[in-house]
Amino acid sequence: MKAFNIQKPDKTMVPALQDKIDNLTKPKGSLGRLEELAVQIGTIQQTLTPELRKPQNVIFAADHGIVTEGVSFSAPEVTAQQVPNFLKGGGGVGMFSRQHHFGLKVVDCGVNADFRELPGLIDRKIRKGTRNYLHEAAMTEEEMERAIEIGAEVVDMACDEGSNIISFGEMGIANTSSSSLWMTWFTGIPLKACVGAGSGLNSQGIEHKYNVLRTAMENYHGDGSPQDIIRWFGGYEMVAAVGAMLRAAEHRMMIIVDGFIMTNCVLAAKQLYPAVQEYCIFGHQGDEAGHQLVLEALGAKPLLNLGLRLGEGTGAICAYPIIESAVRMINEMTTFQQAQITKYF
Helix, strand or coil, rough: CCCCCCCCCCHHHHHHHHHHHECCCCCCCCCHHHHHHHHHHHHHHHHCCCCCCCCCCEEEEEECCCHHHHHCCCCCCHCCCHHHHHHHHCCCHHHHHHHHCCEEEEEEEECCCCCCCCCCEEEECCCCCCCCCCCCCCCCHHHHHHHHHHHHHHHHHHHHHHHHEEEEEEECCCHHHHHHHHHHHHHHCCCHHCCCCCCCHHHHHHHHHHHHHHHHHHCCCCCHHHHHHHHHCCCHHHHHHHHHHHHHHHHHCCCCCCCCCHHHHHHHHHHHHHHHHHHEEEEECCCCCCHHHHHHCCCCCCCCCCCCCCCHHHHHHHHHHEEEEEEHHHHHHHHHHCCCCCCCC
16 A cells, blocks of 8 residues: 655644743733644744645545435435535535635545536546445455545645645545444444434435444455555545545644534555654534544544534634634734733733
8 A cells, every 4th residue: 555654743832832932922821722732833833933825625525335325315326416516606605615715626536427527626546436335345455545545646746836725525426334334343332322314304315314324334354454444434535535644644744524424534545654643633523423532532622613513614704813823823813922912910
């Protein structure tokens, strides 16, 4: 499998970062999470004056073979219909990207459609959807490796364009099913607690989804390794996101993590390279059942809780202004000495 060189950020400068923050004109600790973010970002960048450059959001799109088992409220053709909508700037992700000045990349990893040179699309199609993991592995080892490489390649593009902060989103009908399976395998949380409504299933639909996924687990006959679980139950877009996260961490970029699916991609990436989480800022806690549980399993503290469950990277982009505020705080607030104010803590 493709190797990455991911190092934990050197923590020796944390005291200097904290000292700078503590000497800004405010009561000690009074800016809460912003102070924690500033320390994390300064540590990643190894500087007392961190900066955010050219934020980007990458949407990986692909279809899932398991969709034929009726595990999703949405029709399978929605994946293909949304791709041109994203490229035209439509939908939530386009609006939020414009609002917060994010570059937007859309990558076809395995959509069940022929787009015929759709302008702006990064065409890296592996196959027209994964296989149905109720009966067999979703992808071969070679296809998993290709998906990892696609994610890494797209992050290299963003890095070459000057970006040092990136978020990832996904488009793939039935990918909450794959996420639930990764979650239960990698955390030990019972499958029942990992399965939710996805794009809008009712209670009967959720029960059917659970039964299908339980049977898929029972039918699994791989070797149980993290790599095998990732390829057996994953989607091409999800594995590409794993590769993208690993490359972003290798480049020492900040990763803003979106919702349930992307949080489970962090969980999967961490099975391969535990240090990847050091580069992650968790944007929000979504409304999908299981998201809070997987965040807790990772020891992650999300910045927002707005009941979002759209995906696409929308929650991560919404969290960006908070991250920007943390960087502005450490760079733009005056110190007690500069302002000639007596410390009041």
